Amino acid sequence: MKYFGTDGFRGEANKGLNVYHAFKIGRFLGDYFKTDNGYNGKIVIGKDTRRSSYMFEDALSAGITSSGSNAHLLHVTTTPSVSYIVRSENFDCGVMITASHNPFYDNGIKLINSKGEKMKDDFLEELEKYIDSDIKDIDLAVGEKIGRTVDFIGGRNRYIGYLIQTVNKSFEGIKVGLDCANGASFTIAKPVYDALGADTYVINDKPNGFNINVDSGSTHINALQKYVVENGLDIGFAFDGDADRCIAVDSKGNVVDGDGIIYVCAKYMKNEGKLPSNTVATTIMSNIGLYKALDQIGISYVKTKVGDKYVHQAMEENDYEIGGEQSGHIIFRKYANTGDGILTSLRVMEAMIDQKTDLKSLTRDLKIYPQVLENVKVKDKEETLSNEKVCQMIDQVNKELADSGRVLVRASGTEPLIRVMVEAESDNKAKECCQKIIDTIKSENLTI
Structure with missing residues (x-):
C-alpha cells in the first residue's frame, strides 16, 4: 500500500x-x-x-x-x-x-x-x-x-478499571519501576499499579511534546536498567510511546525482551492449564534461544512474517492464546486483540507472584543468543536474494553455524534494503558470519 x-x-x-x-x-x-x-x-x-x-x-x-x-x-x-x-x-x-x-x-x-x-x-x-x-x-x-x-x-478511566480487574492478586510489597517513555502510558500505568498495591516508582512520566522516547522507554532500556538497580527494585517495565510494547528488567538489571516475556508467560500458562493449544505465535525475528527453550519444555511454536498483525492473524486462525515479537508487542487473546504493554507487564507480574519467585529465576533456563542485524542498500532486492553466490554464502554460513545459530536474509517491505540477521553463540561469531554475507553482496556489485 x-x-x-x-x-x-x-x-x-x-x-x-x-x-x-x-x-x-x-x-x-x-x-x-x-x-x-x-x-x-x-x-x-x-x-x-x-x-x-x-x-x-x-x-x-x-x-x-x-x-x-x-x-x-x-x-x-x-x-x-x-x-x-x-x-x-x-x-x-x-x-x-x-x-x-x-x-x-x-x-x-x-x-x-x-x-x-x-x-x-x-x-x-x-x-x-x-x-x-x-x-x-x-x-x-x-x-x-x-x-x-x-x-x-471517561473511556480511558474504564480501560484503567479493566486492566485492574484482569488481576486477582495483590502486588503489595513489590517494588516496581515503570518507564513511561514520556508517552501515552504516563496517564495509565501508575494508577493501575497503585490500585494493585505495588510500591510504584515511575520515570519519564513528564511529557512536553518533544521528549517522547528520548533516551527512555522500551527502545532505550538502559535508563530503566540503571534505575532498577540503583533503587533496589524487584522488577521494572518499559513501554514505548503508545504503550503497545513492553520490555522487562529483572532486579539485577538484566533485560527480558519480548522473546523472554513470551517464554515466561507461555511456560506459566502451560503449567496452569491455560495453554490448550500448547503453541505460541512468533515472528521470524524471534531468537533461536527462545525456540530451543520452548523445545526443552515441550511447547510448540509457529513463525510469521514480521509485524504484530501477522502474529494476531495466526493466533485468530489457529486459536492460539499467546504470541508476539521480540520488540515487546505481546498479544494475550483472552484479554486483547492487539499488543498491550501494560497488560503484558501485569501478566509477567502474575507469573512471578504465583510462582513465588523473581523474574531472574523465571528466565534462568532461557539463553538468548547474540544477534547482529545489518541493513544493506541494494539496486534490486529480488535480484540480490536470487543471486547464486549470495545464496551459496548463506548456505555456507548456515552449515557453519549448524544448530548453534541461524541466518535470516530478507528484503525490507518499504525500502531498497536487504536485512541480514545472524545469531550465534558469541557476538564475534555473529558479526563474522554477517560480514561474510554482506561482503558477498558487495562483491557481486549489487549494492547502491
Whole structure:
C-alpha cells in the first residue's frame, strides 16, 4: 500500500503525513460509517504526547464531523486502550494518533476496526484511493446532519478499571519501576499499579511534546536498567510511546525482551492449564534461544512474517492464546486483540507472584543468543536474494553455524534494503558470519 504500512500511515509531521491527510482520513471515516450504518457514525480518537498529535486530532475531528459522524475524544491515551474501548463500547472505528517508538517529529495514524483489531487491507485500499482523489467526492454534512465532538475521557478511566480487574492478586510489597517513555502510558500505568498495591516508582512520566522516547522507554532500556538497580527494585517495565510494547528488567538489571516475556508467560500458562493449544505465535525475528527453550519444555511454536498483525492473524486462525515479537508487542487473546504493554507487564507480574519467585529465576533456563542485524542498500532486492553466490554464502554460513545459530536474509517491505540477521553463540561469531554475507553482496556489485 502507498500510505498504510504494517503500523498505520506514518511519516514526519506535516511532511510525509500532513494535516490535510488527517482531514481527508476523517472525511472518509465519517462518511463511510454514517452511510454503512444509516446513522451518525461513532468514532473514537486517542493520541500520544507528541506536539503534532493535537493538530492531527483537530483535523481528524473536523473531517469526521463535517461528514456527518461523531468524534469521541479519549485525549492522551495508549493504542491498546483505543482497541479496548472500540470493542467494549460499540464504536464503529477507532483512530490512534501515534508514531509509536519514533522521535517526536514523526507521527502516524493507526485505524482500528469494531473488533479492536487493525483495519483490514481492503478498507485501507479504498481509503488510500480517496486520499489521492478530489475532496469534493464526499458531500459536506449540513444542518442537523453535522456531527459533533464528544469529550470521552471517561473511556480511558474504564480501560484503567479493566486492566485492574484482569488481576486477582495483590502486588503489595513489590517494588516496581515503570518507564513511561514520556508517552501515552504516563496517564495509565501508575494508577493501575497503585490500585494493585505495588510500591510504584515511575520515570519519564513528564511529557512536553518533544521528549517522547528520548533516551527512555522500551527502545532505550538502559535508563530503566540503571534505575532498577540503583533503587533496589524487584522488577521494572518499559513501554514505548503508545504503550503497545513492553520490555522487562529483572532486579539485577538484566533485560527480558519480548522473546523472554513470551517464554515466561507461555511456560506459566502451560503449567496452569491455560495453554490448550500448547503453541505460541512468533515472528521470524524471534531468537533461536527462545525456540530451543520452548523445545526443552515441550511447547510448540509457529513463525510469521514480521509485524504484530501477522502474529494476531495466526493466533485468530489457529486459536492460539499467546504470541508476539521480540520488540515487546505481546498479544494475550483472552484479554486483547492487539499488543498491550501494560497488560503484558501485569501478566509477567502474575507469573512471578504465583510462582513465588523473581523474574531472574523465571528466565534462568532461557539463553538468548547474540544477534547482529545489518541493513544493506541494494539496486534490486529480488535480484540480490536470487543471486547464486549470495545464496551459496548463506548456505555456507548456515552449515557453519549448524544448530548453534541461524541466518535470516530478507528484503525490507518499504525500502531498497536487504536485512541480514545472524545469531550465534558469541557476538564475534555473529558479526563474522554477517560480514561474510554482506561482503558477498558487495562483491557481486549489487549494492547502491
